[in-house]
Amino acid sequence: xRCARLAVITxxxxxxxxxxxxxxxxxxxxxxxxxAGGPGVFQRACxxxxxxxxxxxxxxxxxxLAQFAPDAIVNALTNGSMRLQGEKLTDDERxxxxxxxxGRAVGTSSAASxxxxxxxxxxxxxxxxxxxxxxxxxVANTRFQxxxxxxxxxxxxxxxxxKWAFGFPGVLAARAQPSVAGGxxxxxxxxGTVYALDAKTGCTYWTFKAQAGVxxxxxxxxxxxxxxxxxxxxxxxxxxxxxxxxxxxTGQQIWxxxxxxxxxxxxxxxxxxxxxxxxxxxxGIGEEGQGGRPGYECCTFRGSVSALDAGTGAVVWKTxxxxxxxxPRAKTKDGVQTWGxxxxxxxxxxxxxxxxxxxxxxxxxGYSDPPQRTTDAVIALDLKTGKTKWVNQVLPGDVWMLGCQxxxxxxxxxxxxxxxxxDFSASPLLxxxxxxxxxxxxxxxxxMAYALDPDKEGALVWxxxxxxxxxxxxxxxxxxxxxxxxxGVSDFLTQNPGGMHAxxxxxxxxxxxxxxxxxxxxxxQQCNAAQGAAxxxxxxxxxxxxxxxxxxxxxxxxxxxxxxxxxxxxxLTVNGVKAKGGTMDGPGPVVVGGMVYVNSGYGGFVGRxxxxxxxFGID
Numbered sequence: 001x002r003c004a005r006l007a008v009i010t011x012x013x014x015x016x017x018x019x020x021x022x023x024x025x026x027x028x029x030x031x032x033x034x035x036a037g038g039p040g041v042f043q044r045a046c047x048x049x050x051x052x053x054x055x056x057x058x059x060x061x062x063x064x065l066a067q068f069a070p071d072a073i074v075n076a077l078t079n080g081s082m083r084l085q086g087e088k089l090t091d092d093e094r095x096x097x098x099x100x101x102x103g104r105a106v107g108t109s110s111a112a113s114x115x116x117x118x119x120x121x122x123x124x125x126x127x128x129x130x131x132x133x134x135x136x137x138x139v140a141n142t143r144f145q146x147x148x149x150x151x152x153x154x155x156x157x158x159x160x161x162x163k164w165a166f167g168f169p170g171v172l173a174a175r176a177q178p179s180v181a182g183g184x185x186x187x188x189x190x191x192g193t194v195y196a197l198d199a200k201t202g203c204t205y206w207t208f209k210a211q212a213g214v215x216x217x218x219x220x221x222x223x224x225x226x227x228x229x230x231x232x233x234x235x236x237x238x239x240x241x242x243x244x245x246x247x248x249x250t251g252q253q254i255w256x257x258x259x260x261x262x263x264x265x266x267x268x269x270x271x272x273x274x275x276x277x278x279x280x281x282x283x284g285i286g287e288e289g290q291g292g293r294p295g296y297e298c299c300t301f302r303g304s305v306s307a308l309d310a311g312t313g314a315v316v317w318k319t320x321x322x323x324x325x326x327x328p329r330a331k332t333k334d335g336v337q338t339w340g341x342x343x344x345x346x347x348x349x350x351x352x353x354x355x356x357x358x359x360x361x362x363x364x365x366g367y368s369d370p371p372q373r374t375t376d377a378v379i380a381l382d383l384k385t386g387k388t389k390w391v392n393q394v395l396p397g398d399v400w401m402l403g404c405q406x407x408x409x410x411x412x413x414x415x416x417x418x419x420x421x422x423d424f425s426a427s428p429l430l431x432x433x434x435x436x437x438x439x440x441x442x443x444x445x446x447x448m449a450y451a452l453d454p455d456k457e458g459a460l461v462w463x464x465x466x467x468x469x470x471x472x473x474x475x476x477x478x479x480x481x482x483x484x485x486x487x488g489v490s491d492f493l494t495q496n497p498g499g500m501h502a503x504x505x506x507x508x509x510x511x512x513x514x515x516x517x518x519x520x521x522x523x524x525q526q527c528n529a530a531q532g533a534a535x536x537x538x539x540x541x542x543x544x545x546x547x548x549x550x551x552x553x554x555x556x557x558x559x560x561x562x563x564x565x566x567x568x569x570x571x572l573t574v575n576g577v578k579a580k581g582g583t584m585d586g587p588g589p590v591v592v593g594g595m596v597y598v599n600s601g602y603g604g605f606v607g608r609x610x611x612x613x614x615x616f617g618i619d
């Protein structure tokens with residue numbers, strides 16, 4: 001891989017500059033010494049990608065890593081995006097490298113010490129009051145919140161002020177979108193901690209510790225306890241593809257089920273709850289970045305969606321995005337076996353279409369040859385059986401592997417032709433236009449947005465270009481109010497990231513475009529204006545959170561900005577945790593009961609660290 005080729009030169013210069021810590025026995029001629037402790041761990045396990053990453057690399061350099069909390073680096077290596085690499089290290093090695101990179105001791109990050117609720121009463125029925133349940137405010141994933149549930153009008157939005165802030169201890173990012181149901185807010189952290197908070201005040205009712213980090217939005221629904229009484233459960237998945245049901249009142253585990261046994265399998269998309277079943281998407285993290293490792297037999301991961309019984313966690317059916325099992329392919333010149341096909345991760349929440357007895361998923365790129373027709377595609381499955389109804393692949397041949405050349409005739413670990421890495425990372429949005437036509441709408445990392453016809457096997461109705469396209473940074477979610485569809489622009493690696501589009505649902509024509517506003521985060525290299533985070537719409541206003549740390553409200557009439565909040569600062573939190581805002585990407589704003597909730601912080605491959613959940617309201 002490209003980062004590995006740089007390691008021999010860059011690691012030597014990095015460690016030579018580090019001073020006395022590297023004063024050991026003379027090295028063999030022409031080769032640097034193996035340092036001890038954290039420096040040695042970094043040189044052996046991390047420097048090939050992080051010492052001096054290429055311009056298009058996804059790896060933070062040492063200066064960026066030094067800004068992180070040491071506990072957050074340990075967590076990333078244990079539970080988060082670097083857990084596959086971290087599994088090769090001991091607990092002491094993870095601690096040593098975190099302390100070396102940050103210059104601070106592990107254990108210095110603040111943990112929650114205040115903010116417990118003084119009393120706790122049973123939560124109310126989530127279906128009876130205002131809620132934002134799961135990823136898209138309903139199983140259609142439109143990310144539209146009507147006035148009777150949102151409790152905000154367009155005239156109210158400019159009056160929004162910060163009501164409270166909640167800090168997640170020991171993490172680089174706040175990636176799990178919260179859900180609000182029955183008067184409680186359910187939030188999750190990359191440490192694996194899930195919190196039940198009071199939606200109005202932010203006080204904590206209970207916490208639950210999952211086995212790994214949690215990025216998926218929780219979903220709340222009824223279940224029957226052992227005595228037959230109806231209670232409510234919180235459902236979510238973790239970064240080891242475990243799925244949980246936890247009692248919403250007490251935080252006690254009801255059941256846990258592993259959705260996939262592959263070492264790289266993760267649940268990033270919210271499980272979707274419908275009619276007694278939980279539909280769980282599985283993505284893969286690690287293989288498309290591990291294929292360049294000399295001894296790694298790449299690649300064997302396939303995306304999937306499983307239907308689980310919501311009461312017991314039993315598997316009803318499981319369908320892979322790539323039907324063909326990986327088979328042995330060629331061996332490398334060093335004799336390492338390669339495998340394929342692989343890839344097709346499902347990053348986002350499945351969408352339910354009861355009228356057509358269908359579930360819609362959107363898939364990512366392939367990892368290894370041969371190319372498959374179900375990658376970078378929208379797939380319709382039968383809701384009851386999981387059998388494929390139809391496939392619309394919008395970008396054939398997108399097989400991508402980190403560090404590979406445009407063409408790779410002599411390296412079977414790489415695709416024969418390197419793809420652009422233009423995943424679908426957004427849920428398919430099922431909406432009805434003003435003329436009464438049902439449409440499936442979603443954006444892609446390619447910079448294109450699509451509307452498909454669910455009655456004609458996903459046939460293309462219109463396509464609209466929202467940006468240039470970028471392999472780095474996702475397009476995490478569109479929104480629709482039935483008149484227009486709204487898209488933020490990521491374009492993370494381009495010269496002009498950011499901006500907002502509104503598109504007429506019936507025609508696919510532009511309604512308005514708002515260019516990226518001036519950045520709020522300054523002029524540093526990590527400051528970016530991308531607006532790839534999921535957007536949210538209420539009557540008259542569409543909300544977008546940006547990589548520059550800004551939360552903005554746009555008029556749905558003309559795209560003018562009617563309100564803005566800068567999250568690039570430290571916040572006093574209700575739970576006593578030191579917290580700050582940063583890059584905003586992935587999850588979008590949640591509007592319910594006269595409040596707006598949003599996460600800030602997306603440290604790692606694409607952004608600046610942060611660890612805060614913010615709650616806004618009007619007086």
